[in-house]
Amino acid sequence: QSVLTQPPSVSAAPGQKVTISCSGSSSNIGNDYVSWYQQLPGTAPKLLIYDNNKRPSGIPDRFSGSKSGTSATLGITGLQTGDEADYYCGTWDISLSGHWVFGGGTKLTVL
Amino acid sequence: QVQLVESGGGVVQPGRSLRLSCAGSGFTFSNYAIHWVRQAPGKGLEWVAVMSNDGNNKYYADSVKGRFTISRDNSKNTLYLQMNSLRAEDTAVYYCAKRRTVISSSWADAFDIWGQGTMVTVSS
Numbered sequence: 001q002s003v004l005t006q007p008p009s010v011s012a013a014p015g016q017k018v019t020i021s022c023s024g025s026s027s028n029i030g031n032d033y034v035s036w037y038q039q040l041p042g043t044a045p046k047l048l049i050y051d052n053n054k055r056p057s058g059i060p061d062r063f064s065g066s067k068s069g070t071s072a073t074l075g076i077t078g079l080q081t082g083d084e085a086d087y088y089c090g091t092w093d094i095s096l097s098g099h100w101v102f103g104g105g106t107k108l109t110v111l
Numbered sequence: 112q113v114q115l116v117e118s119g120g121g122v123v124q125p126g127r128s129l130r131l132s133c134a135g136s137g138f139t140f141s142n143y144a145i146h147w148v149r150q151a152p153g154k155g156l157e158w159v160a161v162m163s164n165d166g167n168n169k170y171y172a173d174s175v176k177g178r179f180t181i182s183r184d185n186s187k188n189t190l191y192l193q194m195n196s197l198r199a200e201d202t203a204v205y206y207c208a209k210r211r212t213v214i215s216s217s218w219a220d221a222f223d224i225w226g227q228g229t230m231v232t233v234s235s
Contacts (some may be wrong), residue, residue: 002155035221036158044206044228045148045156052220088156092219098170100146100158100218 003028006090009111016079020106022072022089028101030070032092036063039086039105048087049074081110085093113137113224115145115207120229131229132192133190133207138224141165141185144210146222147192149203149231159205161218162190170218175201197233204228 005023012018022034030107047056049065052072064075073088089103119131133145147159160181162169169181180193190207208222 032219032220034135034215034219037222039156044225045222046210046225047211047221050211050223056223086155090156090158090221092217096173098218099172100161100170102148102156102158105155 003093003101003103004091004104005041006089006106008104009107009109011069011111012079013111014079014081017075017077018079018108020074020077020087020089020108022074024070024072024101026070028070028093029067029072029096030089031094034065034067034072034089034091036065036072036074037079037088037090039088041085045088076108079110084108084110113209115209115224115226117205117207117229118215120205120231122232122234124235125198125233127197128193128195129197129231131192131194131205131231133192133211133226135155135188138209140188142213144168144220145190146161146208146210147181147185147190148197148206148222148225149201150206150228151200151203154203157203161210162191194231197231199233202231202233220225 031049037045039045052067053065093101146148160171162181163224178196183190206228211221211223
């Protein structure tokens with residue numbers, strides 16, 4: 001069971017918008033930055049969003065991130081079939097001696 | 112280009128040891144903290160360990176603490192993961208991932224570059 005809670009799956013039609021939630025606590029999301037990763041089938045994860053809402057160069061502005069309190073959200077607009085992937089949120093957790101935590105992952109299906 | 116390349120995976124019996132390597136290129140390796148992250152077949156990402164750029168700070172997941180040791184040799188641009196007392200549940204693809212920034216007060220700094228992964232299978 002992951003420290004950060006994500007819905008196991010979301011789906012939407014091409015061209016539509018979808019949001020993926022990531023719920024944590026005061027020792028992780030409530031305390032520090034959140035990042036989001038996209039993992040296409042059979043490939044390594046790729047950074048999508050860092051510092052809650054910033055996009056690395058090369059990531060289209062269809063992808064956005066936000067954070068409020070102990071929750072974060074990834075938004076994807078103008079869905080494309082190529083967006084079908086697993087999405088993970090992550091951050092540092094200051095509990096115990098400190099450790100990184102990931103959400104359980106959300107499978108996005110573009111219908 | 113900036114890249115990380117893992118090696119050292121394979122099939123190993125329970126209770127045995129294995130050492131993974133992560134070679135960096137295209138960036139100043141000694142400036143960046145590097146993480147190990149694993150992914151069991153069909154499962155999500157699980158963070159394993161991180162070492163600071165200078166090797167002075169390291170953190171481990173509870174699931175590997177006392178069994179795995181992270182280390183680095185900046186002269187060789189290489190990060191290591193020594194895995195002892197391996198268990199079936201350690202079976203996974205192991206990725207190394209580079210921290211995004213050189214200097215940050217936050218360990219929550221994102222992972223901007225990932226290797227392709229190396230498969231470790233623990234089985235008798």
